[in-house]
Amino acid sequence: MPDHTTSPLLRLSNLRVSYGQIEAVKGIDLELHSGELVSLIGANGAGKTTTLNAIAGILPIAEGELLYAGERINSVPPHLRVVRGLALVPEGRGIFTRLTVEENLRMGAYIRSDKAGIEADMQHVFEMLPRVKERLHQVAGTLSGGEQQMLAIGRALLSRPKLLLLDEPSMGLAPLFVEKIFEVVQSVVREGVTVLLVEQNANLALKFSQRAYVMDGGLITLSGTGEALLHDPKVRSAYLGEAA
Template identity: 85%
Template sequence: MPDHVPILELKQVQIAYGQIKAVKGIDLALHAGELVSLIGANGAGKTTTLNAIAGTLPIAAGDLIYDGASINSLPAHKRVQRGLALVPEGRGIFTRLTVEENLRMGAYIRTDKAQIETDMQRVFEMLPRVKERLAQVAGTLSGGEQQMLAIGRALLSKPKLLLLDEPSMGLAPLFVEKIFEVVQSIVREGVTVLLVEQNANLALHFSQRAYVMESGQITLTGTGDALLHDPKVRSAYLGE
């Protein structure tokens, strides 16, 4: 796919819950290999947008174009097969399964057994803490370990585009730092990442570009660096 063609494009996308329009006609684009953030206050429509891209929520209007084709009517599991993975808010791990069973669930759509084992090793290199706990029941992990497991599981689906919803939420500062290091490694390996993150400071610091969302609309867009130094963004999201 040529670099100038976005891997993901949202064109005038609207998402509604009954009569309530949660997302009011947004445009957004991601190019291959980018780390792009979507920031905004609680209730702005960020998680709703990610869920619609992943296929767990229908869109009311507009177009979702992934890898050059419309995916409006493509079911969620088919989107995973096409290389689109979501790490949901709240992690969504299988708490009663072991860490290893959770990881292997990430590869359930794949049949390339030898490559799955290679990818498992890659995840272990990236997330050594997960490797140390393979036989442990996932529900007994700390919040930070569960978040790493959720990311590892998504990576085993071999994504081209990874959607990350609030990966640092509720985590100790040390884990937040580690999670962002992992996200950078994923981008270095060529995976495109769309990140929704309450910690706007960190998100903008690491992102090439970002979008600011307010009340279901995109109100600002720019490079991570430009938005980090934008007075409006600083007062609204960086606590200044």
């Protein structure tokens, strides 16, 4: 269970992120405690992916503070955030399509030199994602969308993250794969990895999340437990396709 008596693993304070003159994230506060699965839901263009990319260091922060494990990391470059245990599975998966599945997985461990540990983690990924093992020597670009998503998650796990950022993992996938992806996410959380999930399938995301934030127009407009937001009339109307 998440420990809310200690400092958050991640805290965003008044975070602002811009694309040129356009402010995409307009001063948000958000926090995650170790061991939590927290969702960020909202319509397209709400600022969810921008928020994840700012946490990962891919986008610069215009204003505000990003604290990770009690340390301000606003200007820490992305590769050093990975070293500190922060991994992103980007929207669209971002796999290396011309490399094999195995080469992709090993790219996830590029920051590590513990060969025995890497091999043990490879085996663990194979247990969690048997489809990935079956395709080990296949060129990654020939995998189905669901298989590519599993590979992207497996690659991120090879960096041994403390915090895993998942951007739209179920997008465009068949229902069976969506179910499998959410099973894997739950397994990862049970093993102690903290997860911040951006997900278009708000219904599933809220069912599995301890807490959630709703983003709209670059602002956080609602927050609460996954259960509470799942039954909130405004959320049901706006994001779950139900009449208020």
